[in-house]
Amino acid sequence: MSNNRHLNTQVSFLILSSILAQISSEQQTKIHLSLIHRDSSLSPLYNPRDSPYERIRQSFVRSKARLSYLINNANDNMSGVDFQGSMEGNDGEYFVKICIGTPRVELLASVDTASELVLTRGYNRKQSSTYNPIPCNSSICTLVPNNSCDSFNMCSFSSVYADFPLAYSLLGSDNFTLETSDERFFALQDIIFGIENDDNVDENELNSTSPTQYDGILGLGYHNLSLVMQMSSIIEPKFTYCFGNTSDPDAKNQLVLGKGVFLEGQTTSLKVIEGRYNLVLEGLSIGKRRLDIPPDVFQVSESGGQGVIIESATTLTFLAPAAYYKLVEELEQDIGLVSELWLDPPFERCYKGNVMDIQEFRGLIFHFERDVNVVMDVSNLFLQVGNEMFCLAVLPSPVEGVSVLGSLFQQYYSVGYDLGEMLVSFQRIECEVLESHFRN
Structure with a gap:
């Protein structure tokens, strides 16, 4: 469009x-x-x-x-x-x-x-x-x-x-x-x-x-x-x-x-599809292992696929179903997680224990256009929902061809939008440091 x-x-x-x-x-x-x-x-x-x-x-x-x-x-x-x-x-x-x-x-x-x-x-x-x-x-x-x-x-x-x-x-x-x-x-x-x-x-x-x-x-x-x-x-x-x-x-x-926007770090293309900001996502990796997900899963399509939306008013990350279920399979295998049946409707995949006990996770990497790699670590991927229960903060989109990157995906990043050049940048940073940068 x-x-x-x-x-x-x-x-x-x-x-x-x-x-x-x-x-x-x-x-x-x-x-x-x-x-x-x-x-x-x-x-x-x-x-x-x-x-x-x-x-x-x-x-x-x-x-x-x-x-x-x-x-x-x-x-x-x-x-x-x-x-x-x-x-x-x-x-x-x-x-x-x-x-x-x-x-x-x-x-x-x-x-x-x-x-x-x-x-x-x-x-x-x-x-x-x-x-x-x-x-x-x-x-x-x-x-x-x-x-x-x-x-x-x-x-x-x-x-x-x-x-x-x-x-x-x-x-x-x-x-x-x-x-x-x-x-x-x-x-x-x-x-x-x-x-x-x-x-x-x-x-x-x-x-x-x-x-x-x-x-x-x-x-x-x-x-x-x-x-x-x-x-x-x-x-x-x-x-x-x-x-x-x-x-x-x-x-x-x-x-x-x-003008003082912190457009440093990795910069990828920004697109506008049906009024939403979109990114070109080329694939996912856990550590150095690329997940077997067809690239067209993340693409805009004439059949209604809206691609990958990045936005500020959603907390969680949503992935198109084909990408989500492949991610769950690989993630649970990599970390050694066994999902628990928990009949609480908002949650999808939950696990016994404390999320802080996950060690040596290599990170989930989102590969965007222009060789930009954004890493989600444990704090971006899981949320503690009870004393001995944590859940995956990535959910399946109800339709194919639509993924949404919410605030949890963007947590601990300075995300800069340049609407003149149509670029978006990602810089891993503590927000307190960013505040000091702008005040100087």
């Missing part, structure tokens, strides 16, 4: 020319933000009653729901039924604080590389003096599939929310402020975003903070309306994130937007 559906040069110029960053030229190279894991005590989704094992179990459930969303909405997005600003199948894994409007209202948004839009809910546009609706005859409105005019001739579109199955959303612009990890502020004017139509919502509900929900999606997809592309007039269209220990909710997690 061509990328032209996502990027329109003329419309892009209109968007970029409307954005003004109120920051000095010395500061325009990068914006460094802290990410909040959904299970962190700083998250609105945090439940202090959940045990570590219960949180892991929930991550399996969420990952399966997210995979279903990615698969099912790809074809819908092609037909224009739904815009990928959707909150369905996206409870989020990592969040970032943003402020919108005048006066500023702080929101917590899920960082999503598979979403093409900044989308909010529970935000009262009527109380912001700097909010501007987008007219439905604007060329910007044409960027939103299934767009229409509301009763005031303003741009509207439908989007699927988790608890509002077919919500009616408006397209508008307002001032955004990003708080950096070192407590500075970057102000952006006229950022275009989707907002749930609040005409029929009680004002007290709009002004209250729900203890169980987040406020929106920070889309980083390859589209004119994603945040990273809207900001490309003042910073290069690049971003990097670093996920720390996914089993530690309070581990350091970073997001960096702009």
Whole structure:
């Protein structure tokens, strides 16, 4: 699928020319933000009653729901039924604080590389003096599939929310402020975003903070309306994130937007297939032994195969069935594991014992295009789900031709996206080290 559906040069110029960053030229190279894991005590989704094992179990459930969303909405997005600003199948894994409007209202948004839009809910546009609706005859409105005019001739579109199955959303612009990890502020004017139509919502509900929900999606997809592309007039269209220990909710997690992106280490080709970021995976190895998996298992196909998706809002790794079952066979043989029957639906392959007892594992290597090799070690592959039980954190995709690399695959890596050159880089690093690099 061509990328032209996502990027329109003329419309892009209109968007970029409307954005003004109120920051000095010395500061325009990068914006460094802290990410909040959904299970962190700083998250609105945090439940202090959940045990570590219960949180892991929930991550399996969420990952399966997210995979279903990615698969099912790809074809819908092609037909224009739904815009990928959707909150369905996206409870989020990592969040970032943003402020919108005048006066500023702080929101917590899920960082999503598979979403093409900044989308909010529970935000009262009527109380912001700097909010501007987008007219439905604007060329910007044409960027939103299934767009229409509301009763005031303003741009509207439908989007699927988790608890509002077919919500009616408006397209508008307002001032955004990003708080950096070192407590500075970057102000952006006229950022275009989707907002749930609040005409029929009680004002007290709009002004209250729900203890169980987040406020929106920070889309980083390859589209004119994603945040990273809207900001490309003042910073290069690049971003990097670093996920720390996914089993530690309070581990350091970073997001960096702009020129200061840590594009070092191994660099492979980045593609966009049906709105998702894709990598060209050529095979798998355990140590030096290449697994006997046909290469076309990982390729995009006309029959519906979406190839290998890399994204931020899924925890687990999913492999196309032919690759998954071959991996399980070889992995259990290599490590000497015997699977246990455990009737808990989210899990697939589980084993008695402690994952820390696995010794001398040679690593599972993903071989990408351009001779890039990314290693998954024990901490990327297994999760302790009980006192004497651990499970494989790689699951089979329900359909052939679709694999997804989630945050656990990317754990302890700086992953950098260069949307100008269409490259992605992998650098093994502790996120604390990355933070120090950007502050220097």
